[in-house]
Amino acid sequence: MSFPKPERILLPNGLLVYLFEDHELPLLDAAIDFKAGSIFDPPDKAGLADLTAIMMRAGGTGESTPDETDQALEFMAAQVTIFAGDDMLGGSVSAVKDKFPEALRIFASMLRAPRFDPSRLEVERARVQEEIRRRWDDPGEIADLNFPRLVYGAASPWARLSSAESVGRIRRDDLAEFHRRYIHPNNAVMGIAGDFDGKAMKKLLEETFRGWTQAKVTPPPIPKVKDDFQAGVYVVARPFSQSHVEIGHLGAGRFDPDKFAIKILNFILGEGGFTSRLVKEVRSTRGLAYSVRGGVGLGTDRGLFEISCSTKTASTVEAIDLIRRILRQMREEGPTEQEVKEAKEASINSFVFSVDGTVNFMGSFLYYDFYNYPPDFLRTYRDNLARVTREQVLQAARKRLDPDRMVILVVGNATSFDRPLQSLGLGEPRPLTLDQEPAALPAAR
Amino acid sequence: MSFPKPERILLPNGLLVYLFEDHELPLLDAAIDFKAGSIFDPPDKAGLADLTAIMMRAGGTGESTPDETDQALEFMAAQVTIFAGDDMLGGSVSAVKDKFPEALRIFASMLRAPRFDPSRLEVERARVQEEIRRRWDDPGEIADLNFPRLVYGAASPWARLSSAESVGRIRRDDLAEFHRRYIHPNNAVMGIAGDFDGKAMKKLLEETFRGWTQAKVTPPPIPKVKDDFQAGVYVVARPFSQSHVEIGHLGAGRFDPDKFAIKILNFILGEGGFTSRLVKEVRSTRGLAYSVRGGVGLGTDRGLFEISCSTKTASTVEAIDLIRRILRQMREEGPTEQEVKEAKEASINSFVFSVDGTVNFMGSFLYYDFYNYPPDFLRTYRDNLARVTREQVLQAARKRLDPDRMVILVVGNATSFDRPLQSLGLGEPRPLTLDQEPAALPAAR
Numbered sequence: 001m002s003f004p005k006p007e008r009i010l011l012p013n014g015l016l017v018y019l020f021e022d023h024e025l026p027l028l029d030a031a032i033d034f035k036a037g038s039i040f041d042p043p044d045k046a047g048l049a050d051l052t053a054i055m056m057r058a059g060g061t062g063e064s065t066p067d068e069t070d071q072a073l074e075f076m077a078a079q080v081t082i083f084a085g086d087d088m089l090g091g092s093v094s095a096v097k098d099k100f101p102e103a104l105r106i107f108a109s110m111l112r113a114p115r116f117d118p119s120r121l122e123v124e125r126a127r128v129q130e131e132i133r134r135r136w137d138d139p140g141e142i143a144d145l146n147f148p149r150l151v152y153g154a155a156s157p158w159a160r161l162s163s164a165e166s167v168g169r170i171r172r173d174d175l176a177e178f179h180r181r182y183i184h185p186n187n188a189v190m191g192i193a194g195d196f197d198g199k200a201m202k203k204l205l206e207e208t209f210r211g212w213t214q215a216k217v218t219p220p221p222i223p224k225v226k227d228d229f230q231a232g233v234y235v236v237a238r239p240f241s242q243s244h245v246e247i248g249h250l251g252a253g254r255f256d257p258d259k260f261a262i263k264i265l266n267f268i269l270g271e272g273g274f275t276s277r278l279v280k281e282v283r284s285t286r287g288l289a290y291s292v293r294g295g296v297g298l299g300t301d302r303g304l305f306e307i308s309c310s311t312k313t314a315s316t317v318e319a320i321d322l323i324r325r326i327l328r329q330m331r332e333e334g335p336t337e338q339e340v341k342e343a344k345e346a347s348i349n350s351f352v353f354s355v356d357g358t359v360n361f362m363g364s365f366l367y368y369d370f371y372n373y374p375p376d377f378l379r380t381y382r383d384n385l386a387r388v389t390r391e392q393v394l395q396a397a398r399k400r401l402d403p404d405r406m407v408i409l410v411v412g413n414a415t416s417f418d419r420p421l422q423s424l425g426l427g428e429p430r431p432l433t434l435d436q437e438p439a440a441l442p443a444a445r
Numbered sequence: 446m447s448f449p450k451p452e453r454i455l456l457p458n459g460l461l462v463y464l465f466e467d468h469e470l471p472l473l474d475a476a477i478d479f480k481a482g483s484i485f486d487p488p489d490k491a492g493l494a495d496l497t498a499i500m501m502r503a504g505g506t507g508e509s510t511p512d513e514t515d516q517a518l519e520f521m522a523a524q525v526t527i528f529a530g531d532d533m534l535g536g537s538v539s540a541v542k543d544k545f546p547e548a549l550r551i552f553a554s555m556l557r558a559p560r561f562d563p564s565r566l567e568v569e570r571a572r573v574q575e576e577i578r579r580r581w582d583d584p585g586e587i588a589d590l591n592f593p594r595l596v597y598g599a600a601s602p603w604a605r606l607s608s609a610e611s612v613g614r615i616r617r618d619d620l621a622e623f624h625r626r627y628i629h630p631n632n633a634v635m636g637i638a639g640d641f642d643g644k645a646m647k648k649l650l651e652e653t654f655r656g657w658t659q660a661k662v663t664p665p666p667i668p669k670v671k672d673d674f675q676a677g678v679y680v681v682a683r684p685f686s687q688s689h690v691e692i693g694h695l696g697a698g699r700f701d702p703d704k705f706a707i708k709i710l711n712f713i714l715g716e717g718g719f720t721s722r723l724v725k726e727v728r729s730t731r732g733l734a735y736s737v738r739g740g741v742g743l744g745t746d747r748g749l750f751e752i753s754c755s756t757k758t759a760s761t762v763e764a765i766d767l768i769r770r771i772l773r774q775m776r777e778e779g780p781t782e783q784e785v786k787e788a789k790e791a792s793i794n795s796f797v798f799s800v801d802g803t804v805n806f807m808g809s810f811l812y813y814d815f816y817n818y819p820p821d822f823l824r825t826y827r828d829n830l831a832r833v834t835r836e837q838v839l840q841a842a843r844k845r846l847d848p849d850r851m852v853i854l855v856v857g858n859a860t861s862f863d864r865p866l867q868s869l870g871l872g873e874p875r876p877l878t879l880d881q882e883p884a885a886l887p888a889a890r
Binding site for chain 2: 027070079273280350
């Protein structure tokens with residue numbers, strides 16, 4: 001297959017833009033990613049990046065109230081999103097060709113001059129707090145949100161949770177300050193895909209972003225992830241009708257030299273869908289689990305090695321035991337030649353779906369550019385997978401899987417498990433206290 | 446914009462296939478829809494269509510065990526789905542160009558000669574039963590599943606719920622019989638989109654489907670929907686941390702002469718996102734609701750008019766009251782000229798997203814062909830919207846909204862509502878008993 005070749009332009013204010021011309025449909029899509037996110041939240045105001053992104057989208061612009069902004073976009077059927085992740089604050093706008101210049105202008109105003117309308121702030125804040133209050137209703141969400149805290153430490157910027165209180169402390173000035181620190185043209189990469197003429201687009205971009213000036217961006221120092229978690233069994237005992245289990249430890253970095261071997265390992269272990277060892281053994285053959293998947297994550301600092309499993313209450317401990325056996329076996333014997341061959345073939349065949357269509361390709365392209373991957377990363381991806389050997393996968397498993405030092409977090413109806421958790425031979429399970437239990441909160445406004 | 450023009454072919458066995466040639470990417474997608482679904486389930490075996498579709502996908506084929514089938518597809522990175530709705534049983538297969546013939550062959554075997562492997566059946570049955578046991582864990586799902594029962598009647602084929610017992614009663618022979626009754630080439634419409642040559646594709650289709658023969662299909666009679674529901678307030682009192690409310694009554698049919706006016710009405714009322722009256726009033730301005738949306742549904746017989754709202758416990762009754770006021774006002778005064786103008790513009794502008802890309806267009810095309818819409822339905826869609834007048838929307842509102850005779854289903858922590866439900870002036874709320882409470886079930890296997 002051939003890859004779209006974007007045109008790269010650098011606006012005078014330092015904004016880097018890639019243009020992906022494609023005239024198939026009368027549509028345009030733009031996306032932008034800023035180096036900002038929840039890792040920069042002040043600890044007592046956890047949730048700031050998230051609320052800033054929500055309010056950039058929903059809080060109006062210099063020229064328009066929130067309602068006027070929403071209406072203008074909706075009548076054009078333009079779709080705009082702005083969201084904050086842990087180390088990326090991203091946005092996108094999508095519109096039919098003849099409405100795109102106006103939609104882009106509104107999107108640019110949200111980025112450059114958000115109004116942060118005070119009464120909309122209270123509505124959005126209340127909604128975020130309500131979501132926080134609901135998050136302990138679901139065993140999967142309890143496990144998902146607490147596992148990183150156990151591995152990274154609860155105070156780590158990579159695991160910190162917002163609370164109704166921390167969100168309650170955020171003032172409009174905090175949003176403005178977060179925006180002032182990070183949302184600058186020289187701190188972002190942008191892409192535009194669709195039905196446009198390159199020369200006209202450059203003119204439109206210059207006009208739209210004229211007057212948006214560079215600024216020095218000084219993020220706070222983020223401490224390195226420490227490998228000092230307490231292995232063992234943690235339990236959240238609740239009368240849910242099924243159990244959720246997370247098992248693992250620290251993962252690897254995005255530029256780990258073994259990253260292609262790790263991808264093949266993950267496919268064989270638990271990311272390969274029906275044919276992964278975990279699904280075949282735990283789910284299909286024994287019918288123990290409702291779902292089971294996971295692998296070694298590659299993060300900006302260190303990702304998580306994390307196996308997630310939801311099981312019937314009455315097979316919880318059996319499922320944990322089986323997952324541990326599968327991990328030990330993978331570490332000791334590694335995969336078979338056949339597994340490696342098939343995993344490589346499947347990964348290479350499925351690659352095309354991740355870059356399917358110009359907008360989709362642009363998304364992948366911007367992601368790798370944002371995180372400073374080599375420029376030919378996408379082009380050489382399949383060749384790099386093809387070169388992985390069984391021996392490399394075995395070495396990656398030995399280096400990255402440590403079944404004797406894992407966090408095992410179990411959420412479920414502990415009194416009805418098939419066996420006591422003590423029978424795992426990993427000592428007394430430690431009861432985990434959830435932050436912000438609904439009962440401990442003041443009533444909703 | 447120009448619409449893809451599919452080539453229409455009719456195989457000797459009665460299978461109608463539309464070919465959408467598109468060489469942009471080295472990918473192919475096929476989709477097929479059969480006239481079958483849960484409305485044909487025997488009442489004591491509710492869940493049969495669903496389990497049949499699951500087992501056609503997961504239960505192996507004449508030539509291969511379930512594991513062999515899954516592995517073969519996964520190594521090709523081919524994606525296959527089969528699902529049952531109420532009156533449509535559909536499937537799809539997606540693969541890179543050079544794997545497509547083999548992926549299509551496996552997909553065809555699933556359709557023609559599913560193995561319904563007995564031990565896989567027990568695994569899938571247990572999983573379905575576990576999902577059934579969990580469905581009363583969530584207030585939104587309780588409301589979603591019970592509202593249609595209140596409007597259509599619990600015994601209606603359009604509202605019937607499966608239970609752990611009804612699924613437990615299904616034998617392998619029942620799957621085979623359901624398959625034998627409905628899964629025939631002359632009872633389906635198929636589409637193929639992507640990178641192929643028309644002549645070669647016809648040859649491939651003839652080879653792949655050779656020997657799959659026509660058969661007479663005699664579905665059971667489905668009784669007409671009756672408009673005899675009991676209006677009033679129904680309540681499921683549970684200590685959830687937020688409330689969920691469904692409000693409405695019967696909707697319209699898919700070929701209703703007012704259908705374009707109804708679409709504009711829905712946009713203005715509660716499907717238009719940020720600018721709908723419900724969102725503006727209930728959510729944005731008063732901050733009462735976490736989410737609120739809905740409109741008059743167009744169904745094969747009669748759809749549902751259904752407004753869904755999730756709110757804080759302490760504003761539940763206020764939100765219900767406000768929704769009723771908004772409905773009454775719409776029925777009495779109708780929309781403004783400006784609202785109609787803007788709703789038409791927005792609907793016309795957003796249409797392109799629903800047919801964006803060849804695979805997406807094929808999906809819409811097959812849907813309308815399956816339900817026997819006029820062949821030019823997609824092509825004339827925007828013109829038909831453009832012709833709608835304010836007066837037509839007002840008449841549609843008067844004909845289709847009846848705020849004085851509605852089912853109001855409330856799920857939530859009734860003791861903490863802002864006011865008693867009696868204060869709505871609609872009589873005593875009727876407590877609703879949920880089928881299949883987990884406590885009443887035998888323990889999971």
